[in-house]
Amino acid sequence: VGVGMCMEGIEHNPVVYELMSxxxxxxxKVDVQKWLKSYAxxxxxxxxxHIEAAWEILYHTVYNCTDGIADHNTDFIVKLPDWDPSxxxxxxxxxxxxYMISTDPYETKRRFLFQDDSSGLPKAHLWYSTKEVIKxxxxxxxxxxxxxxxxxxxxxMVDLTRQVLSKLAxxxxxxxxxxxxxxxIGSLRRLSKKFLELIKDxxxxxxxxxxxxxxTWLESAKKLARNDxxxxxxxxxxxxxxxxxxxxxxxxxxxxxxxxxxxxxxLLEDYYLPxxxxxxxxxxxxxxxxxxxxxxxxxxxxxxxxxxxxxxxSEVYQVKAKGDALAISRHLxxxxxx
Numbered sequence: 001v002g003v004g005m006c007m008e009g010i011e012h013n014p015v016v017y018e019l020m021s022x023x024x025x026x027x028x029k030v031d032v033q034k035w036l037k038s039y040a041x042x043x044x045x046x047x048x049x050h051i052e053a054a055w056e057i058l059y060h061t062v063y064n065c066t067d068g069i070a071d072h073n074t075d076f077i078v079k080l081p082d083w084d085p086s087x088x089x090x091x092x093x094x095x096x097x098x099y100m101i102s103t104d105p106y107e108t109k110r111r112f113l114f115q116d117d118s119s120g121l122p123k124a125h126l127w128y129s130t131k132e133v134i135k136x137x138x139x140x141x142x143x144x145x146x147x148x149x150x151x152x153x154x155x156x157m158v159d160l161t162r163q164v165l166s167k168l169a170x171x172x173x174x175x176x177x178x179x180x181x182x183x184x185i186g187s188l189r190r191l192s193k194k195f196l197e198l199i200k201d202x203x204x205x206x207x208x209x210x211x212x213x214x215x216t217w218l219e220s221a222k223k224l225a226r227n228d229x230x231x232x233x234x235x236x237x238x239x240x241x242x243x244x245x246x247x248x249x250x251x252x253x254x255x256x257x258x259x260x261x262x263x264x265x266x267l268l269e270d271y272y273l274p275x276x277x278x279x280x281x282x283x284x285x286x287x288x289x290x291x292x293x294x295x296x297x298x299x300x301x302x303x304x305x306x307x308x309x310x311x312x313x314s315e316v317y318q319v320k321a322k323g324d325a326l327a328i329s330r331h332l333x334x335x336x337x338x
Contacts, residue, residue, distance in 0.1 A: 009260070011211070012159070014152075015039060015063070033059060044150045051147065054139035061128035061136070062163065074124050075166045076173040077199055077272055078261035080253060080302075081279045084293045085177035124170045134337055137164050141333060144326045154325050158209045161329040162202055162263055168336055169198040176280070185287045192280035199273045201332055206265035207318065208325035214266030215317030217242070235313050243271060244306045251299040266317040271309060278302055 003024035010017065018039060019030070036055045041047050140157050147153040176191035206212035221238035225231035240246055242262050245254035279298060286293040 014043075043156075044147050044153045046147065048143045048146055050139045050143040051153075054136040054143075057132050057136040057139070058160075061132050065127045067127055069125050069127070076124060076170050076195075077166060077202070077268070077276070078258055078263065080258050081276070082253065082295075082299065084295050085180050085283070086293065124174075126167065126170075130164070130167050133160075133167075134164055134333075137161060137329075137333060141326070141330055144330070148326050154209055155211055157329055158205060158212060158325050161205055161332060162212075165198055165202050165205070165332065165336065166263070169195055169202075172198065177283075180283045180287065183287055185284065188280075188284060188287065192276075192283070195280070196273060196276055198336075199268050199276060201335075202263065203265050203268040203273070204323065205325070205328050205332060206263060206268065208321050208323040208328050210319075210321045212264050213318060213321070214242075214262075214264040214270075215319040217262075217264070218317060219319055232313055236310055239310045239312075242267065243310060244303070248303050248306065250303065251296045253299065253303055270315065271306075274305065275302060278305070 003021070005017070005020060007017075015036075019032075019035065023030075033056060036059055037052050040051050040055050044051060137160050140160055143153075144157065172191055172195045176188055176195055179185075179187035179191055210216070218235055218238050221234040222231050225234050242260050242264075243258070245256040245259065248254045248257065278301065282293060282298045
């Protein structure tokens with residue numbers, strides 16, 4: 001009698017919903033690789049062999065999680081750093097390089113940055129070879145001159161570049177907190193600076209596509225208001241939903257904090273970047289002063305700043321893209337991977 005999907009946060013991974021929406025009208029098993037070639041032609045309005053090769057890699061990597069782990073979005077840029085690394089980092093980080101391991105072109109075995117379930121640190125789940133996904137991005141960018149007129153190509157290119165850089169940021173983050181544990185203040189300073197630089201660069205990348213803007217989200221909420229009081233309330237709701245939620249107090253953040261996190265330009269620059277700066281400054285201060293990290297002091301200060309940001313309505317964030325997305329993506333690939 002029909003078809004339906006229960007979706008939350010639908011505005012991402014269009015390939016998944018495209019195929020799912022077709023399934024009610026099929027009575028045979030889908031040859032997914034063949035379907036992806038057709039999908040790429042339809043999505044970008046022309047055939048391109050670089051793109052087809054890129055999607056084949058993505059099919060075997062990003063879109064092939066077989067380890068049974070449900071949470072695929074715990075990147076450290078958008079994860080509240082609410083822990084003391086000195087009491088949480090496990091020896092596992094010293095044994096492997098969780099970012100670049102690849103014993104097979106499409107390795108998908110289970111891998112975690114941290115293995116101890118009792119640890120206060122989050123699990124940064126990685127189920128694919130990042131080397132292969134970097135190859136997919138290279139192929140995407142090689143198709144850029146041919147396909148850049150396609151809005152859907154630009155969206156996918158920006159999103160794939162964001163994915164690659166966010167996984168690199170995870171690696172840098174692990175190295176930074178490991179340097180803290182080892183009391184290596186020089187390495188901590190250098191690595192934390194690189195982590196912050198990645199946040200800034202990703203924000204610039206996201207600003208180049210209309211679909212990754214905080215301003216669009218906030219303005220859509222404010223446009224529903226009938227008066228100034230409603231406008232402030234709706235903007236607070238919109239800011240709160242994608243950040244700390246509503247019930248954080250003093251040193252206890254909401255249990256739903258960062259639940260609806262977004263990689264959006266404006267949100268990275270004005271929310272996640274200040275949070276990371278504040279946290280790394282506390283780590284550096286702890287090493288300089290040779291004192292234990294004051295985790296409650298950090299919590300109190302950040303929650304106060306978060307509440308202030310949620311209640312603010314003075315900033316007006318862009319609602320139109322700026323910058324050449326293809327040029328920015330190519331620059332970032334050269335900067336971080338060549």
